[in-house]
Amino acid sequence: MSAEPWPEGVARHVLDTVDSTNAFAARLAPDLSGPAWIMAGLQTAARGRRGRAWSSPRGNFSATLILRPTERPEIVALRSFAAALALRDACVALTGLPDSFTLKWPNDVLLNGGKLAGILLESLGQGAQVQHLAIGIGVNLIAAPDPALVEPGALRPVSLLGETGLRITPTALLDALAPAYARWEQAFTTQGFAPLRNAWLAHAARLGExxxxxxxxxxxxxxxxxxxxxxxxxxxxxxxxxxxxxxxxxx
The missing domain is CATH 2.30.30 (SH3 type barrels.)
Incomplete structure (x- = not known):
């Protein structure tokens, strides 16, 4: 499979080690001239939803896309659906397993029913205006957290390697994810939420259950x-x- 070209006008920063890609994105934000992806081999102070600590070994995927949106905050937040759809597209393109990946509301990507990835949106701005949006994405490419550390009732964490036997590098995922996200961003800014909503529902986990x-x-x-x-x-x-x-x- 030939890789799609990197999206035009989007910067690419690949770091060995960083405190967190979202924090790095926030520091980068004031000087941005356009969207930028930041990927790190290792994060030393990463966090998940509700400020929870997030630990992920080298070889897993940790990246943030930072954007300068123009819409109202409630519209900006809908980009979590664009990110989930793009991540699913990238995983399908790299594995050839379209039936294995589903989407869990509000912003998780599942593999064989287990949690493969999480997405965290953080907005930077004052008052009602969002000046920058950071979309943080973590994917268990080679290793998943210990199930004993997961909240009772939560989905079992899984890794791409453990479930499929495929070893995908973080760089390969970034190179597939960036163009996939650019397509959904284009659809969102030109056609609104409707096409994202329809596509997301087509891959939704537990719909009707x-x-x-x-x-x-x-x-x-x-x-x-x-x-x-x-x-x-x-x-x-x-x-x-x-x-x-x-x-x-x-x-």
């Missing part, structure tokens, strides 16, 4: 019906249909 959504101290059980035009999770619960803008989802 029972799930549990937890927001703070509130937990809801119901059937995962769809994702609405704002990116919210729509569930049918015992109390009726609810749209949930942010939550942790358990299967």
């Amino acid at each position: 029972p799930i549990r959504a937890r927001t703070g101290q509130t937990t809801r059980d119901g059937i995962f019906e769809t994702v609405d035009a704002t990116g919210a999770l729509v569930m049918m619960t015992a109390e009726g249909r609810v749209a949930i803008p942010a939550a942790e989802v358990f299967f």
Whole structure:
């Protein structure tokens, strides 16, 4: 398979070691003239959702895309769907296994039903204006976290190597991911969220099945019906249909 060309106008920074690619992106942001990808072989102070520590060995994928968006914050946040779709596209292109990769709301990529990758969006700005958006992506290419360290009820972590036997380098993934993201970014900025929503739902895990959504101290059980035009999770619960803008989802 021939690699797609690197997207025009997008910078590429490959580092051996960094505190975190999102933190490096924030430092780079004021001087950016366009989008930039930052990838590191090793992160010493990485973090996941809700500020949780994130540890990943050399050989796994750790990268951040930093952009200068122009839309309102609630529109900017929909790029998590673009990132998930692009990552799935890149994984399928590198493995030839389209049926193995699914998407979990709000922003995880699954392999054979286990968690392969996570995506973390952080916005930089003042007031209601987003000046820069950092999209951090971590992928278990060669090793997954110890299942004993995962929250009870969360999906089992998996690695690409462990599930498929394929050894994909971080550089190869970056070279597939950058053009894939550029395509979804183009679709998003020219056609809006609709094409992303439709494509995401086509690959959604547990659509039409029972799930549990937890927001703070509130937990809801119901059937995962769809994702609405704002990116919210729509569930049918015992109390009726609810749209949930942010939550942790358990299967």
